[in-house]
């Protein structure tokens with residue numbers, strides 16, 4: 454089973470039509486991004502090959518670089534052409550940025566629409582941080598409601614509407630006896646599955662993070678979930694595990710899922726610690742950050758409208 458080669462929708466929706474002037478700007482930016490990425494890959498390759506041969510110590514120092522360690526492996530692998538590496542690096546960046554931005558926007562919008570939840574989260578964050586100035590990963594893993602709110606946002610508004618699979622060589626026979634011929638692209642409509650009331654209940658369309666707290670879900674397990682699972686320990690409720698797919702499932706599931714849930718939770722916790730989100734206008738168009746009245750007794754509009 455492989456992901457269909459032509460199944461990459463990630464960037465395609467946002468591209469403006471070729472007859473619009475902005476298309477030319479898009480092409481110029483693509484070319485610049487490609488040149489930049491190629492130069493990062495080249496530098497990383499040069500650095501790694503010299504270090505590989507001469508200086509193991511400085512190689513260890515360079516391990517922290519985003520590209521260094523992983524590119525070294527990739528550059529020696531079967532798909533090591535510069536074009537291949539460049540495409541994968543750009544694809545990863547664009548995918549990671551656009552999906553994360555969507556999820557952050559979705560969480561912030563919901564917090565604005567549900568101020569009571571925002572208050573509960575603020576209380577949870579303050580309690581978990583225990584007056585320490587820095588937010589630690591362990592603190593965030595204790596914030597069960599926050600982690601649940603991030604997941605619930607991902608359930609209601611998955612970053613990609615569809616998952617796709619294609620069995621290239623063999624016909625596939627599904628449980629219901631349906632046969633999918635080899636080469637056919639099987640499309641999984643995420644939004645429908647994640648809003649299925651037969652699984653999620655009559656309030657499937659409502660934002661209710663508490664649904665993730667009802668069962669005995671070990672939210673802390675997100676960092677330790679075995680690969681191939683969707684990162685949730687919903688084993689007590691199999692139907693829900695199979696119907697929660699914002700990061701896909703199986704061997705091609707999103708490799709960034711644990712990182713991104715944690716990173717977004719840390720971001721939201723840091724923001725809510727000092728700010729609250731409110732509508733900057735009555736028509737729900739802008740979400741603004743306001744210095745937290747509970748923390749400082751004043752409301753100063755911070756100029757970061759989304």
Ligand code: HEM
Nearest residue numbers: 549552553556612616699700701702705706707708709713
């Ligand atoms: C909220 C943010 C994100 C969402 C919702 C998301 C969602 C997804 C989904 C739905 C897939 C397809 C999974 C499948 O077909 O079963 C995927 C694949 C992938 N994601 Fe993400 N992703 C996010 C962030 C990231 C980040 C930050 C990274 C990198 C650091 C990343 C790296 C990848 C990679 C490499 C794949 C392809 C995996 C493969 O084909 O084996 N993602 N992601």
